Every structure is written in C-alpha cells, then in structure tokens.
Amino acid sequence: MSSRETVLQWSVTALGCLLLVVVVADLLTASGSMAVNGVERALPALLALVLVGFGVFLRRRGVAGRDVGIVSLGLVGGAALFVLIDFWLVFVISLGGPIPKMNGYPTLNLVAIGATGNAVLTGLYLRLRRQNEKLKRLTARLEERNQRLDRQTAxxxxxxxRLNQFAGIVSHDLRNPLNVAAGHLGLARETGDEEHFEAVERAHDRMDTLVTETLSLARHGKTVEQTDTVGLQSVAESAWGTVPTGETTLSVVTNGHFEADANRLQRTFENLFRNAVEHGGAVGTVRVGLLDAGGFYVEDDGDGIPTGDREAVFEFGRSSASDGTGYGLAVVEAIVEAHGWSIDVTESTDGGARFEVTTDEAGAFGV
Structure with missing residues (x-):
C-alpha cells in the first residue's frame, strides 16, 4: 500500500483527533469554572470522538483511500460552512449594535456539528454510490445471462x-422410394422382369443419398466450437477439385483469412459450386471473393435465381432437378449459421446467382 493511500485512509481519524485537540486546548485556556466549561464543550468533544471512531471504522472496512479522502473533504467542508454561518450571524448582529463578545465554545459546537454531520452524509452518499455500482454490475451480469439464455433457447x-424437418424427411422423402421399391419388387415376383430389379436398385440408391444428406445436415448444423485460420483461396480451390465442374472455370478475385471450421467451410463451397454447375444453366465462370463490408461471396454467370424464388432456395427438399434431394443449399445455410454468420442470395454482375456470407462481428474476415 502506498504512503498516499495510507494517509487518505487515516485522514478522517486524523481530523477527528485534531478537533479533539482543539476542544481540549480551548477547555484548558478558557476562564471560569472548569465544570461549566467542560459541559459547554462536551458536545464537540463527543463528536470529535465519533469522527475518530468513524475513521477507524472506514479503515477496518477496507474503504478505498480515495473514498475516505472524499469523506475528509466533506468533513472539512461542513466545518468551514458552519464557521461561515457563525461569522455571518455575528456580522448581522453587529449591524444593530456593538459587536458581541466572541466565545470559543459556540464556534466549536458549530464546527463539530457541521464536520460530523457532513462527514456522515458524505459517507452515506459513498455507500449508496457503491451499492448502485454493485447493482449495475449485477444487472449487467443478469443481462448477460439472459442473453446467453436467449441464445440457448434459440x-x-x-x-x-431441425428434428421436425428430419421427421418429415423420414416420413415423406424416404417413404416415396420405399414405396417405389416395394411396388417394383412385387411386380418382379409376378413377372420376373429384371427391369423391376433395376428400379428397386435406383430406389435404394435414392434412399442412400437421402440418408447421407440427412446425416450431413445434422452433423454440419451443430454449433462450431473449434476453428482454425483458413484462407479463402485455399479452401475454395480445394472444394473446386472435389466437384465435377466440366468446362466451368473458377476465379478467386480476392483472397482473405478468417477463423472457421475448415472441413465444414469446404463443404459449403462444394455445395455452392455444385449448385452453380448443376442448376445454374450455362455457367462459364464461378467467382469467389471478399465483400467490402466484411464476408465473402460466390457468384456465377449463369441463368440466376428468380427474385420470387430466392427466399425459398434454402428450404429442405427444394430442388429444380427431378433427381435432386434439395438438401445442398440447406446444408450450406446450416453450416453458415453454425459459424454465427448469415447468407443471402442475390444477382451477380453478369445476371447469375450470387451468394453472400456476412457476419456482424467486426474484423471476422481479414485480408
């Protein structure tokens, strides 16, 4: 503890002792009966002892030196105020006649009352201020817990x-190929035609694809807890190498680095690239780059997505191809939201589809 802190913490006690010394000195120098003089100065002596005890109490409670210093200022200010009041009364009385004879004990009483009263009031004010600050901290923690609870609820x-959607997948999407397989299997038993077995095989392949996509959606939709620094160009080129793209070319316009789950992010690009190549029409180039406002985009120069269909492209089971599962972009949205980002679809500069991934977190996508 610094010497300045120690001085401040003992300041109220020191001022109380000073007032007591002044009272005792005035008592010893006063003329007249010692008993009468003692009674006249009993109150300031008692209040001086109160100040000494109050200072010790503040010290033992561990009140910061700065706050004790404020109490000391209040003590001195109260004493000075009552001294001014005393002199003002003497001045007013003197206007009507001779200046009255000044005795020490009235002034000491006023000084003691003013000093003690203002010191106690200042101490109460500081206590209320600390309680208010504590209440603010508690309120902030409660708000933080409420926000955490809201996030958990969401x-x-x-x-x-997602569970409801999975239930719909099991009850509807998987039931269709099962019914197809059962129907053709019955026909195969009746006719022995091998074409029915081929239809059963196609139905089984369809169910296998649906199960794989459903499990992928469940896995990728979990909140991202561990991330690595990934490069936009690196992950985009890795994803491009896993997708049958034919004559379509990839162009990484701008590169950047950000924190993400590398495997899930690559799956995002794979699905976006696959969507462009398989559903974008005559796509010649797919471009990837950073957004000026923070984030990245994937766009193509194909046919684009009609304005009225853009909000529905991320829905489960929605596909423009008869053999599509409609889970590709749903998986993309699940991965993006698992990172705490958001994704929107708009029109590219060439009239094709443009997917923009953004976040509210400042500096999340660095150059």
Missing part, C-alpha cells in the same frame, strides 16, 4: 425445428 428452437 439454439434449442433451431434443433427442434
């Missing part, structure tokens, strides 16, 4: 929604 609601 996460649970999202999981419940």
């Amino acid at each position: 996460k649970l609601e999202s999981q419940n929604e």
Whole structure:
C-alpha cells in the first residue's frame, strides 16, 4: 500500500483527533469554572470522538483511500460552512449594535456539528454510490445471462425445428422410394422382369443419398466450437477439385483469412459450386471473393435465381432437378449459421446467382 493511500485512509481519524485537540486546548485556556466549561464543550468533544471512531471504522472496512479522502473533504467542508454561518450571524448582529463578545465554545459546537454531520452524509452518499455500482454490475451480469439464455433457447428452437424437418424427411422423402421399391419388387415376383430389379436398385440408391444428406445436415448444423485460420483461396480451390465442374472455370478475385471450421467451410463451397454447375444453366465462370463490408461471396454467370424464388432456395427438399434431394443449399445455410454468420442470395454482375456470407462481428474476415 502506498504512503498516499495510507494517509487518505487515516485522514478522517486524523481530523477527528485534531478537533479533539482543539476542544481540549480551548477547555484548558478558557476562564471560569472548569465544570461549566467542560459541559459547554462536551458536545464537540463527543463528536470529535465519533469522527475518530468513524475513521477507524472506514479503515477496518477496507474503504478505498480515495473514498475516505472524499469523506475528509466533506468533513472539512461542513466545518468551514458552519464557521461561515457563525461569522455571518455575528456580522448581522453587529449591524444593530456593538459587536458581541466572541466565545470559543459556540464556534466549536458549530464546527463539530457541521464536520460530523457532513462527514456522515458524505459517507452515506459513498455507500449508496457503491451499492448502485454493485447493482449495475449485477444487472449487467443478469443481462448477460439472459442473453446467453436467449441464445440457448434459440439454439434449442433451431434443433427442434431441425428434428421436425428430419421427421418429415423420414416420413415423406424416404417413404416415396420405399414405396417405389416395394411396388417394383412385387411386380418382379409376378413377372420376373429384371427391369423391376433395376428400379428397386435406383430406389435404394435414392434412399442412400437421402440418408447421407440427412446425416450431413445434422452433423454440419451443430454449433462450431473449434476453428482454425483458413484462407479463402485455399479452401475454395480445394472444394473446386472435389466437384465435377466440366468446362466451368473458377476465379478467386480476392483472397482473405478468417477463423472457421475448415472441413465444414469446404463443404459449403462444394455445395455452392455444385449448385452453380448443376442448376445454374450455362455457367462459364464461378467467382469467389471478399465483400467490402466484411464476408465473402460466390457468384456465377449463369441463368440466376428468380427474385420470387430466392427466399425459398434454402428450404429442405427444394430442388429444380427431378433427381435432386434439395438438401445442398440447406446444408450450406446450416453450416453458415453454425459459424454465427448469415447468407443471402442475390444477382451477380453478369445476371447469375450470387451468394453472400456476412457476419456482424467486426474484423471476422481479414485480408
């Protein structure tokens, strides 16, 4: 503890002792009966002892030196105020006649009352201020917990929604190929035609694809907890190498680095590239780059997505191809949201489809 802090913490006690010394000195130098003089100075002596005790109390409670210093200032200010009041009364009385004879004990009483009262009031003010600050901290923690609870609630609601969607997949999407397989299997038993077995095989392949995509959606939709620094160009080129793209070319316009789950991010690009090549029409080039406002984009020069269909492209089971599962872009959205980002679809500069991934977190996508 610094010497300055020590001085401040003992300042109220020191001022109380000083007032007591002044009272005792005035008592010893006063003329007249010692008993009468003692009674006249009993109150300031008692208040001086109160100040000494109050200072010790503040010290033992561990009140910061700065706050004790403020109490000391209040003590001195109260004493000075009552001294001014005393002199003002003497001045007013003197206007009507001779200046009255000044005795020490009235002034000491006023000084002691003013000093003690203002010191106690200042101490109460500081206590209320500390309690208010403590209440603010508690309120901030409660708000933080409420926000965390809201996030957990939203996460649970999202999981419940996903479970409902999975239930729909099992009850509808998987039931269709099962019915097809059962129908052709019955026909195969009746006719022995091998074409029915080929239809059963296609139905099984369709179910296998649906199961794979459903499991992928469940896995990739989990909140990202561990991330690595990934490069936009590196992950985009790795994803491009896994997708049958034919004559379509990839152009990485701008590169950047950001924190993400590398495997899930690559899956995002794979699905976006596959969507462009398989559903974008005559796509010649797919471009990838950073957004000026933060984030990245994937766009093509194909046919684009009609304005009225853009909000529905991320829905489960929605596909423009008869043999598509409609889970590709749903998986993309699940991965993006698992990172705490958001994704929107708009029109590219060439009239094709443009997917923009953004976040509210400042500096999340660096150059």
